[in-house]
Every structure is written in structure tokens, then in C-alpha cells.
Amino acid sequence: MKTLVTGGAGFIGSHLVDRLLADGGRVTVLDNFDPFYPEAIKRANLADAARSPRFRLVEADIRDAEAVDRVARETAPDAIVHLAAMAGVRPSIERPAVYADVNVVGTVRLMEAACRVEPRPRFVYASSSSVYGDRDTAPFRESDPVDDPVSPYAASKKACELMAHAFQHLHGLPVTGLRFFTAYGPRNRPDLAIAKFADLIERGRPVPMFGDGSTRRDYTYVGDIVDGIVAAIENCRGCHLYNLGNSSPIALRDMIAAIGEAVGKEPIVERHPEQPGDVRQTYADVSRAEAELGYRPRTTFAEGLRRYVEWRRAAT
Template identity: 45%
Template sequence: MKAIVTGAAGFIGFATTKELLKQGFEVVGVDNLNNYYSVSLKKARLEEINNNSSFRFVLADIANKEQVERAIGNEKNVDVIVHLAAQAGVRYSIENPSAYVSANVEGEVRIFEQALKFESCPPVVYASSSSVYGANRKIPFSEEDRVDDPVSVYAATKRAGELLARSYAHVHNLKTTGLRFFTVYGPWGRPDMAPWLFTDAILAGRPIKLFNYGKMQRDFTFIDDIVRGVMSVVQKIINEPEKVADIYNLGNNQPVQLLEFVAAIEQATGKKALTELCPMPPADVEKTYADISRAERDLDFHPTVSIRQGMASFVQWFKHYQGK
């Protein structure tokens, strides 16, 4: 079996690639190694898998048609494309919206177009986000909810990606499934996200900012649980495509208040946090909460890692990585 993974040097892309290789897939990884966050971290992830003979890495920008064609245009017998490349970060989308349109909209179109060019016309499993729920008041968030009120450019581009997928399915009969990820964290996670930022600050004795005066809630989902969900979709979309829905929530189904999240880091580090209470940023939402009943039914998706277990694992990895 052969898979193409875009964003292979990214957090979820790297973890998914490792699991695909473990399960016997040949994997072609694509990434542009942009500098939105530490390139050295992305290269360190790749070093973990580059010695696997079933893995080939290609440096390419998915928004660039010529680069995509050179990178993967000649691949044969592709069974699935796992499209995880994206410009991430809600708050950065305020500063640089064009980067999000390029990567998350134009880049997705390039991948869909390339899928159509392959003789096998492989299905595409792609990354969406819980951010598409925007200002929705109904809790928990269900795939059946309306998602036409985004509060950030990032969320708008992710919703655009879902609509594009639906269009390609209708016009070209391209099989696609989008995964709305809910605050994914764990070892090898991104340095712009709260687990890294808070852990780094607490270990160094610096204060951390608690937005919405500490009343924010997030459906933190451990990376291993997310990868199990992704792999379940991959296997089903290859073997039983008629049994896979077009959208799934992948979340922990247990929102955690920011103060509880900080307490988990304090327990894992053995250090007390210095906190600064701040108002809500304009592009953020107060709470995310995934209804995962569809994923439970179709994918046998059952998250198992608690926030205290997950943050203990992250802190252990973080100390080791920083020590190196």
C-alpha cells in the first residue's frame, strides 16, 4: 500500500507517517519546511523516520502547481492521500491572512487536482479544524451543525477547504473525508501552542497569560488518540469507502478548563505556575467541545488519554528534547 502524506514534517503529519510506516505502508512525505515555527523541530521529526526504507521525503510547496507535479506527479499505484499540510495558528491569521489562503485553499485545490491525475484516483483524507464551528453556541459541536460563522481567517480557510472537498466529490466523484481536529497536543507538538508555551514558561519561572481570565475551555486531544482516528479513516476509505462519512470530529469529548490544564502541567513539572489573567483575544472562541458520536459509530473512535496523562508524557518529551 502506498500513501502520500502532505505536511509530513508537521506535528500530526509526522505522527501519522510513523504509524503508516509501522502498519506497512510505503509513504511519500511532502513538506515545504516553512519557518512559521522552528524548522529545526521539523527536521528533527524527519530524522526520526528518514532511515526507514519505505519513506521518501520531498521538499515542495503544495500551493505551487509545478512543485507538486515534480514532487508526486510521477508516483504510481497511490492508494490514499493524507493531506495534513496547512498554515496553522489562529492568531497569526490576523497578521498574515494571505499565507492561509495560499496554503489552506490554493494548496488543497492543488492536492485535489493531483489526485484526479493519478490513474488510481486515490481518496483524500484531509485536515480540517474545530475552528470551523466559530461562534456556535450549541454544545457539544456536531458535524450536523451550521458552520457559517467563523471568527478567524484560519477558520474561514478551513471551512473553505471543506466546501471545496464537497465540490470535488460532486463534480469529479473524488472520495474525500475531512477531519475536524480538536486541540491536538503531545510529544513533538508545536511550539506556538499552549502545552509548549506554558511548559517552557513554568520550567523557566516566567509568568503565563491566561486568556478570558482563565475561563477558556478546550477539548484537548492527545496525539496518539488522533492518529488512531486518522488511521481508522485511512483504512476504511481504502477498503470500504461507502462506509465513510465526508466529515468527522476527532476530539477528546471532554473539555478542560484552562486552570485545570495548568494544574496538569504543574503536576508534571513539579513547579508552580506564575499566571497573568488577560481578556479574550479577538480571534479566539471561549470553548470547544466535540460530539464524537459519528466517529464512535463509524470508526470505533474512543479517546483514552486524560489531560494529566497526556501532559505528563509531553513534559517528559519536552525536557528530553530541550536537553538535546
């Protein structure tokens, strides 16, 4: 199978690339190495993949229609997995126009290019649990209304879902959206809480805890996420949306304590007010993904943290 992966140098993307290559596929990565976090980290993520003769890297921006169209025509992929995006709720509040441009316009450019490839490739794209907004009821189901985004990032991801539906309806493009729930694990983005907190705890520095520590996140190990993506590629037809989570939310205060246990140091907690754009909880109902994709997350939070800390120490 030939697969085009956008954002393939990133955290989730690089794990997917490694998996596709291990399965015998040919993989083209399209990435612009955006400076949201250091390029050197992303280059290192692709170090193993770059040794394969079945791997190709194309450096380009997903908003560049000519470049995107060229790589799609040259690659003629069986599947496009679109993971490239401006990520993060809090940064999107500061740069809403950039998030709308990259996430929405970039996604449309890719779907336009996909529609010019024959036969039509399967199009699997990353959405986010953030589309569910701030709600009391849980777990979150794909059939729930998602009309109240509380950040530009969430709004941009919801817009991508709407665009995907339109392209499937108008052009017959097979599209599958995956709502990721707080991925973590080796190669974790340095801006994400688990990476930041592990670094602070290991250095004996205070860990900022926003609010009273009761907010909950459905932390999902990256290997389980990749299993879900691969299953979505294999089953992509029509227009579908799936939650990819762990269905086991962890409170912020418990997450901090668990990281402390994993690194072997007592966390020093520093209290801060709640931040704009934060939601009280994320909690995935994965019954649809289980029934239709065979998705079953297997990695406990404690085991995932152990693997992350092991990787972190080996990488430094």
C-alpha cells in the same frame, strides 16, 4: 499501502508517518519547511522515519502545481493525507491573504493532482474545530451549521471542506475531512499553549492567562488523533466529515494548573484581556467517528501531559 503525506514533518504529520511506516507502508512526505517555527524541529521530527528504506522526503510547496502533480504521478499513492497548512487563529488575523492562499489554493492543487492519478487515491484532509465558531451550545456535531467563522484560519478550513465536497461531486474523488480538536503531545508545536506554558512554568516565568480562565478546549492526545486518521484512510469513500476530539473539555485555568502539576512547579499566572478570534469553548461529539470509524480516544489529559513532559525533558 503507499501514502503521500503533506506537512509530514510537522507535529501530527510526523507521528502519522511513524505509524504508517510501523504498519509496513511506504510513505512519501511533501513539506516545504515553512519558517512558521524552526526547520530544525521539523527535521528532528523525521529523524526516525528517515532511517526507513520505505520513506521518501520531497521538499516543495503545495501551491506549486507542477511539483504537486509530479510527486502525485511518481508516487501513485493509494491515499493522500493532506495536513500541510498555515496554522493558528491569531496569526491568521495578521496575514489573512497568506492563509487563504496556502490553505485553500494549496488544497485545490492537491485535489487537482489526485484527480489525475488512476485509480483515484483516497483523499483525507485536516479541517479544524475552529469551523464551529464561537457558540454556546455543545458538544459540537458535524451536522451543526458552520456559517459563522470568527477568524481567517477558520474560514480557510471551511472553504477546504466546501472544495472537497465539490471535487467529490464533480470528479468522484473519495474525500474525508477531519476536524481536529486541539491536538497535544510529544513534538507539540512550540507556538501552541501547552508547549509555551510548560516552558514558562519550568523556567519560573509568568504564564499569560487571557480572560478569566473559563474558556474550554477539548485537548486531544496526538496518538488518538493518529488512530483516527488511520481509520479514516481505511474507510475513505464518498464525502464525509468527522470530529476527532477527546469529548472532555478542560478550562484554561485548569489546564495551567495541570501543566504545573505535570512539571512539578506552581504556575505564576499573569492576567490579560481576551484576544480577538478566541472562542469560548470547543467540545467534540465523536459519536459519528465512533460509529463509522471505530474511533475511541483513550488518553486522559493527565496521562497525555505526563507523556509530553517526559518527551520534552528527554529532547532538551
